[in-house]
Amino acid sequence: MEKYKDRPIGVFDSGQGGLTVLSRLVDLLPHENFVFYGDSGNAPYGVRTKEEVYQLSKRVVEHLINDHQVKAIMIACNTATSAAAVRLRAEYELPIIGIEPAAKPAVLENPDQEVVVMATPLTLRESKFNNLLQKYDKDHQVVKVPAPKLVELIEQGQTKSPELYSYLHQVLDPYAGKASAVVLGCTHFPFAKQAILDVLGHQTRVYDGAIGAANEVKHQLAKRDQLTERTEAGRIIFENSAPGASALSEELYQLFRSEN
Numbered sequence: 001m002e003k004y005k006d007r008p009i010g011v012f013d014s015g016q017g018g019l020t021v022l023s024r025l026v027d028l029l030p031h032e033n034f035v036f037y038g039d040s041g042n043a044p045y046g047v048r049t050k051e052e053v054y055q056l057s058k059r060v061v062e063h064l065i066n067d068h069q070v071k072a073i074m075i076a077c078n079t080a081t082s083a084a085a086v087r088l089r090a091e092y093e094l095p096i097i098g099i100e101p102a103a104k105p106a107v108l109e110n111p112d113q114e115v116v117v118m119a120t121p122l123t124l125r126e127s128k129f130n131n132l133l134q135k136y137d138k139d140h141q142v143v144k145v146p147a148p149k150l151v152e153l154i155e156q157g158q159t160k161s162p163e164l165y166s167y168l169h170q171v172l173d174p175y176a177g178k179a180s181a182v183v184l185g186c187t188h189f190p191f192a193k194q195a196i197l198d199v200l201g202h203q204t205r206v207y208d209g210a211i212g213a214a215n216e217v218k219h220q221l222a223k224r225d226q227l228t229e230r231t232e233a234g235r236i237i238f239e240n241s242a243p244g245a246s247a248l249s250e251e252l253y254q255l256f257r258s259e260n
């Protein structure tokens with residue numbers, strides 16, 4: 001029988017974005033097995049209600065636990081974290097780790113400068129994010145930029161297309177050459193990092209929460225003595241609720257690893 005320690009780690013997102021977090025997890029925990037579940041059939045989450053996102057997230061969590069016997073779950077989605085993490089943690093015993101926009105380091109490391117936070121409309125209006133701002137954004141440096149269409153373009157596999165550039169110009173031009181930092185507060189957005197910097201200017205510092213979240217997964221498993229002791233490379237299973245989209249997951253994952 002498979003040892004508990006050798007069970008996979010479940011990673012999920014509303015779609016392909018969570019692959020950017022998966023990549024960090026694989027760097028940090030190369031011997032672990034992972035199941036990546038993209039809910040592209042129900043994406044985007046960021047324009048839904050909090051209750052809908054909770055229900056969708058719960059369905060994925062049940063699937064990862066019942067069909068894959070995962071030992072921990074990374075909610076690789078800022079939107080699902082803010083809408084559902086607290087409730088899910090109360091309902092399940094296994095470690096459930098979330099991700100939030102890295103606004104704290106961005107504000108603290110860029111005093112008196114403009115900080116652009118790009119995220120989904122739901123993340124930006126939820127109390128989790130606004131409590132964070134209240135605590136750290138004392139000087140009101142943060143500008144919130146909801147960018148729901150960027151999620152849709154990346155779901156189609158677009159990371160550098162003319163349509164993507166044109167949308168980025170539409171939402172980011174007012175901050176071009178001025179923003180000191182940009183927070184990628186949606187896990188889809190690191191796929192478009194180069195394009196975002198092309199529009200904002202390459203002097204802009206980029207913050208994303210994936211490394212912190214990956215460290216937290218390792219910490220939670222180490223604390224419970226549940227890290228695998230295997231020494232061979234782990235494997236990844238890609239699953240998706242939209243027909244054909246798991247092949248795009250594999251492609252985007254390889255693309256992201258080759259560029260980062």
Ligand code: DGL
Nearest residue numbers: 014017045046078079187
């Ligand atoms: N990738 C997700 C996030 O980090 C959300 C994208 C969506 O709107 O579905 O917020």
